[in-house]
Amino acid sequence: MGRNPRCTKDGLNKGAWTALEDKILIDHVKTHGEGKWSNLAKETGLKRCGKSCRLRWMNYLRPDIKRGNISQDEEELIMRLHKLLGNRWSLIAGRLPGRTDNEIKNYWNSYLAKKTQDQIPSPKSRTDQKKPTIRVHHESDALLEGKGVLASAQQHVDDDQIHETKVPIFLAPTVETNMVKNKSSISESSAGSPSTSKEENMSDFILDLSPDDFCKMLDSDFAKLSDVDINELHNIAIEDDKGSLLVLSEETENNGGQSDQPNNSNMISDFKSLFLDTDDGWLRDDLEIAFSD
DNA sequence: AAGCTAAGCAACCGCACACTG
DNA sequence: TCAGTGTGCGGTTGCTTAGCT
Structure with missing residues (x-):
């Protein structure tokens, strides 16, 4: 697999790694740890650039790499x-x-x-x-x-949207509950294709988060969500980066004040379904533990 | 059996960002 | 403040191989 060694520009090997190179790299990382990839190449005598060493380690040699099919x-x-x-x-x-x-x-x-x-x-x-x-x-x-x-993923979202100020978040159909739909945003995200009523039902609702906020959410360890105050989670979901409510006020207006704010249990299920609504698997287990309260 | 094609994937490349002196 | 260096990331390349004709 991969490329055969060919270019030796600057005296560096390129292409597929040999077993010997792998062993040298593994041994060095075991003794010195990750990082300083440029030094690694010099110290070990590997005729590889630092970037190549790092890539090989990160993508192939790391002991925690899970090989095999994507489940x-x-x-x-x-x-x-x-x-x-x-x-x-x-x-x-x-x-x-x-x-x-x-x-x-x-x-x-x-x-x-x-x-x-x-x-x-x-x-x-x-x-x-x-x-x-x-x-x-x-x-x-x-x-x-x-x-x-x-x-919930059937609404097409252009990658360009990622670069916009707000990150649209689609939740699974099961989470429609008392969340309001932001139809204008949905129609914008459907890449020009007219949405049927069924598709609108599928489209769920959109939470407006800044990319930074959402990345912070993702960067948190969901396996430890049991440590998270669910009220904080709720706030994350419905507030913008300035802390003001984005959707709920509109919802209240549109529904004549009938709708309630999402309760905690709904938020939990919503959040779970955002990431995985499966019957088994490692993440499911983690989520069950995290939300077991 | 041989040639062709598409899928799979390791690895390369260029850019951006963070850090340091 | 700025230049140099190291690192991380996303896009792309191109080799290998399985499947098809």
Whole structure:
């Protein structure tokens, strides 16, 4: 796999790493730790640039790398996070222990991007569509039927939106509860395609967060969410970066004051469904622990 | 069996940012 | 303040291989 050694510009090797190079790199990192990649190359005599050493370690040699197929749970999570973050692979990878940004990026480019595109055209295709046959180590995984759990991801969002001031957050259909829909934002995010009422139902609602705020949320360790005051979580979800309510006031107006503010239990389920509504898997376990209160 | 094609993925490249002197 | 260096990240390349004809 990969590239063969070829260019020796500046006396540095390029291309695929040999077993010996890997061993040298592993030994050095074990004794000296990560970092100082440029020094590593000099000290070990490896004819590799620092960047190459770092990349090899991060993407392949690290002991906590999880090899093998992307599970259904992981795939769903990747799609949701990509919906939220766009091509910010390192952030997405940070939510998937053992997975590298490069791996996720490759997986997306070779499979998920097409899958999400295929999901857009018609409601029928969404429900009836099965995964295309792809080459993976365990074909049973590849041939699993699409579960439609990503209905919330069926609203197309241009990557450009990531660069805008606010980050639109789509939650799963199950979380509509008493949240208000921001229809103008939804129509903007649907890339010009007229949304049907069904699609509007699918589209859920949008929380306006600044990218920074949302990244802070992602950077927190969800496995330790039990430590988080759920009221704080609630505030994160409904307040903008200035601390003012964004959606709820509008909701109250539109509904004639009938709607209540989302209660804590709703917020918990909403937040869980944002990341994974699966029956099993490591994250599910973590979430169950985190929200067991 | 041979040639072609597309998928998968390791690795490279360029840019941006952080840190340091 | 600024230049140099190190590191991280996203986009892209190109080799290998499985599947198809």
